[in-house]
Amino acid sequence: MRTSTANIASAILTYGFVGLMAFLSVFPFIWMALGATNSSIDIIKGRLAPGEALATNIANFFTLVNVPLVFWNSAKVTIFATVLTLAVSSLAGYGFEIFRSRHRERLYRAMLLTLMIPFAALMIPLFIMMGKMGLINTHIAVVLPTIGSAFIVFYFRQSTKAFPSELRDAAKVDGLKEWQIFLYIYVPVMRSTYAAAFIIVFMTAWNNYLWPLIVLQSNETKTITLVISSLASAYYPDYGVVMVGTILATLPTLAVFFFMQRQFVQGMLGSVK
Amino acid sequence: MSELQLSNVRKSYGGLEVIKGVDLDIKSGEFVVFVGPSGCGKSTLLRMIAGLEEITSGDLTIDDMLMNDVDPSKRGIAMVFQSYALYPHMTVRENMGFALRFAGVPKVEIEKRVMEAANILELGPLLDRKPKQLSGGQRQRVAIGRAIVRHPKIFLFDEPLSNLDAELRVHMRIEIARLHKQLAATIIYVTHDQVEAMTLADKIVVMRAGVVEQVGSPLDLYDDPANLFVAGFIGSPKMNFLKGVIETGDGEVYARLPDYADTKVPVALTHVAPGMPITVGIRPEHFKEQGSASLDLTIDMLEHLGGETFAYARHGNGELVVIETKNGRGLKSGDGIAARFDPACALLFDESGKRLR
Numbered sequence: 001m002r003t004s005t006a007n008i009a010s011a012i013l014t015y016g017f018v019g020l021m022a023f024l025s026v027f028p029f030i031w032m033a034l035g036a037t038n039s040s041i042d043i044i045k046g047r048l049a050p051g052e053a054l055a056t057n058i059a060n061f062f063t064l065v066n067v068p069l070v071f072w073n074s075a076k077v078t079i080f081a082t083v084l085t086l087a088v089s090s091l092a093g094y095g096f097e098i099f100r101s102r103h104r105e106r107l108y109r110a111m112l113l114t115l116m117i118p119f120a121a122l123m124i125p126l127f128i129m130m131g132k133m134g135l136i137n138t139h140i141a142v143v144l145p146t147i148g149s150a151f152i153v154f155y156f157r158q159s160t161k162a163f164p165s166e167l168r169d170a171a172k173v174d175g176l177k178e179w180q181i182f183l184y185i186y187v188p189v190m191r192s193t194y195a196a197a198f199i200i201v202f203m204t205a206w207n208n209y210l211w212p213l214i215v216l217q218s219n220e221t222k223t224i225t226l227v228i229s230s231l232a233s234a235y236y237p238d239y240g241v242v243m244v245g246t247i248l249a250t251l252p253t254l255a256v257f258f259f260m261q262r263q264f265v266q267g268m269l270g271s272v273k
Numbered sequence: 274m275s276e277l278q279l280s281n282v283r284k285s286y287g288g289l290e291v292i293k294g295v296d297l298d299i300k301s302g303e304f305v306v307f308v309g310p311s312g313c314g315k316s317t318l319l320r321m322i323a324g325l326e327e328i329t330s331g332d333l334t335i336d337d338m339l340m341n342d343v344d345p346s347k348r349g350i351a352m353v354f355q356s357y358a359l360y361p362h363m364t365v366r367e368n369m370g371f372a373l374r375f376a377g378v379p380k381v382e383i384e385k386r387v388m389e390a391a392n393i394l395e396l397g398p399l400l401d402r403k404p405k406q407l408s409g410g411q412r413q414r415v416a417i418g419r420a421i422v423r424h425p426k427i428f429l430f431d432e433p434l435s436n437l438d439a440e441l442r443v444h445m446r447i448e449i450a451r452l453h454k455q456l457a458a459t460i461i462y463v464t465h466d467q468v469e470a471m472t473l474a475d476k477i478v479v480m481r482a483g484v485v486e487q488v489g490s491p492l493d494l495y496d497d498p499a500n501l502f503v504a505g506f507i508g509s510p511k512m513n514f515l516k517g518v519i520e521t522g523d524g525e526v527y528a529r530l531p532d533y534a535d536t537k538v539p540v541a542l543t544h545v546a547p548g549m550p551i552t553v554g555i556r557p558e559h560f561k562e563q564g565s566a567s568l569d570l571t572i573d574m575l576e577h578l579g580g581e582t583f584a585y586a587r588h589g590n591g592e593l594v595v596i597e598t599k600n601g602r603g604l605k606s607g608d609g610i611a612a613r614f615d616p617a618c619a620l621l622f623d624e625s626g627k628r629l630r
Contacts, residue, residue: 169325170358170419174372175346188362 032250035243043239057240064241065227066219067248074206074223075252077142081205084147086197092148093156094186098168108157114150119210127214141215142223146205152197159193159267160186195260196267203253224249276301277322277427277459282331284317284483291317293483294331299427299476304453304460306470308506309480315463316431318480322461323352323429335426346372351420352429355436357412359404359419366400369419383422390418393455394448410441417452430462434469446472467507471495479503501626504554510583510595512554512620515568519549528553528621532590533568538616542629551629554620557583557597564613570594572608575601586610 035043038051061067096108126145127136135141163186171181187194209225216222222230228245231237257264277299284292292314299305307315320326322333324345333340340348351372359368369390370383378386391397394414404412413433420428430449434442450473453460464470470477471491479486479494479502487499491507498504504512517528519540528538528551538553545551570586573593582601586594596612604610621629 164356164358166354166356166358167360169320169323170352170354170360172325173323173345173350173352175344175375180375185360189360191362 029250032243032246035239036247038240040237040239040241043243053240054244057238057244060238060241061244061248064231065245069220070222070224070227073139073221074225074249077139077208077212077223078202078205078252080139081143081146081208082198082201084143085149085152085201085205086194088147089149089152089197090156090187090190090194091182092153093158094160094182096153096157097160097163111150112154115154123211123214126211130215136215137217137221138215139221142208142212145211146208149201152201155197155200156193159190163190192263192267194267195263199257199260199264202256206249206253276336277461278332278334279318279322280332280334282318282321282333283329284314284321284326285329290329291483292321292329295483295485297478297485297488299459299461302457302459304462304473304475305478306474306476307461307463307478307480308465308467308470309486310506311465312482313480314483315465315478315480319352319429319431319461319463322348322427323350324348325352346376349426350429351423351425351427352431353413353416353420353433355432357404357416357436359412359415361404364401364403365396365407365415365418368404368415369422372419372423386422386424387418390421393421393452394418409437410445413437413445414448417449421452421456426459428458428460430460432463432465434464434466442469449473467509471507477507479506481506498620499628501552501554501622501628504620504622504628508556510557510597512556513594514622515553515555515592515594517551517553517621519545519547519551521547528619530568532588532592536566536568538566538619538621540621540629542621545629550624552622552626554622555594555614555618557595559618560596560598560612560614562600562613564615566616566619567611567613568594570596570610570612572604572606572610574606575604577602584610586612 031048034048034050036057037054038047039053039056042051042053096104122145130136130141130144133141135144167185167189168181171185176184207225208223209229212223212226213229216226224245228242228249231245232239232242277297279295279297282292282295283290295318307318309315317326321328324340324343328341335348335350360371363371366387369387373383373386387400388397391400394417396411396414396418399407399411399415404415407415413436416433433449434445437445446469449460449462452458453473462469462473474491476488477491477494478488481502487494487503489497494503494507498507501514505514515530516532517530517538520527520529520537526540526542526545526547528540530536530538530553568588570588572584573587574585576583576585580599582598582604584596584598584601584604586596588594594612596610598604623629
């Protein structure tokens with residue numbers, strides 16, 4: 001009897017906690033969706049019911065923002081950053097795990113230590129560097145510093161530990177050079193790892209705000225995060241329009257996650273079974 | 274078909290030498306098995322032949338061509354791995370043709386060779402499946418097929434049956450033996466399973482701690498081991514080893530077993546001196562009712578296999594002796610037994626473990 005009461009209490013606590021967490025996760029999305037249908041004043045008043053201003057908000061958003069250009073800018077930056085980060089970091093992770101050298105672990109630890117340096121400490125040197133290279137106000141300046149991601153290198157190295165060494169041996173006997181082993185064997189075998197890394201890097205690049213804010217100065221180069229931010233920080237911000245922009249900005253990352261969530265989970269559990 | 278020679282081949286990792294000067298000749302068409310306990314260097318030696326491990330010193334030649342620094346794919350070898358090492362993202366057909374594709378072989382030729390190998394190994398219906406859709410035995414056949422299509426001079430097998438269950442292992446062992454006959458290929462095969470070694474090999478290479486202890490045909494190694502290690506390693510249950518000492522008396526030389534008061538083993542050797550400590554080796558099947566020497570023992574445990582019985586018997590000093598008998602059904606644990614053997618079948622080893630001949 002006592003055990004049964006304890007079980008019920010434990011279940012109530014567990015479900016209560018999980019429910020609260022779920023609510024905290026979902027509420028911003030609900031608020032965003034409801035906000036997009038309300039006028040700015042209703043949002044400020046805290047109205048949490050569907051309104052009738054959706055069409056107006058959408059029309060205003062498309063009037064205020066050159067949507068195709070802004071999305072094109074974001075897409076360009078995100079795609080280049082994602083592809084280059086995956087290419088460079090997976091090569092680095094593979095190299096760190098496969099090739100032995102006396103200095104490997106020291107170098108690897110030094111690389112991991114860079115995770116502890118806050119981006120705020122790098123902003124000014126990076127800005128000066130980009131300025132000297134004549135890259136300020138270009139998308140290259142946004143992409144370049146993101147390519148060598150210590151976390152993604154770490155993730156690929158950990159995943160590569162499960163890559164069977166006998167596959168490399170078999171490929172060598174089959175006549176493949178090291179780069180061919182990487183391209184024709186490693187990449188396809190580790191595709192779940194790539195999928196998971198793709199989602200992480202894509203979301204980071206798409207939502208990147210602080211660095212683009214510093215290096216992108218003209219309206220023609222701005223990405224969606226910068227545009228939404230500028231809408232929200234206007235003298236009289238129209239929160240309904242901001243909500244519409246936020247929903248549109250969220251859609252690509254949601255789509256990527258929903259399409260790739262199976263590979264994401266598989267990648268997190270390990271590509272090689 | 275091809276000849277392979279290893280001359281004083283060594284392998285070191287830093288200061289640790291793991292292969293300590295191996296000399297070996299493998300003739301065309303031979304089935305050679307490397308056996309030895311875990312860590313003896315047999316797989317390392319195979320990988321050195323394959324080109325997957327560098328040779329620290331010494332020469333490896335295939336058909337009189339020095340191969341030390343030749344790329345694995347250009348040595349004329351094909352290798353079958355313990356874990357099959359099939360490319361998981363490719364179908365069976367693609368796996369088998371992959372090496373040929375990279376060698377620039379025309380598509381028609383690749384298809385022809387893949388079909389040939391598939392016919393030999395009965396893989397036809399599986400060609401469009403991925404490795405994860407195959408059983409362990411099927412995967413191993415694909416791995417062998419992948420080796421066959423390359424028409425290698427030498428096949429290398431690295432414990433290919435270790436991951437299979439007992440029944441499938443027996444089946445695949447027969448398949449490999451059949452394949453050897455059919456292809457008349459030179460095969461180098463690594464295993465720690467002496468049944469595989471005894472049943473498959475033309476020549477067995479017994480290794481211990483990076484050193485070749487003995488090379489010979491399976492029955493030569495069984496009947497005429499060069500030292501205690503080989504005598505103990507080849508044969509299951511292993512040979513019994515009893516401590517003895519050389520003595521002379523009545524004009525004859527014999528080995529007396531001090532723990533077994535009346536047991537004497539005549540020694541027909543001239544280079545032994547009285548008082549010399551030796552080890553007497555007796556295989557379990559050499560205990561016969563009509564033997565002239567005997568050991569007084571007490572049965573500890575019995576294993577009835579139907580056709581024969583293994584009796585694990587102890588002497589008063591705790592020494593365990595294994596006896597194989599055809600008439601063991603009436604025996605019971607705790608029974609006293611006079612285990613008789615023919616002294617002519619006993620093998621003698623000196624204190625260093627070297628065989629006395």
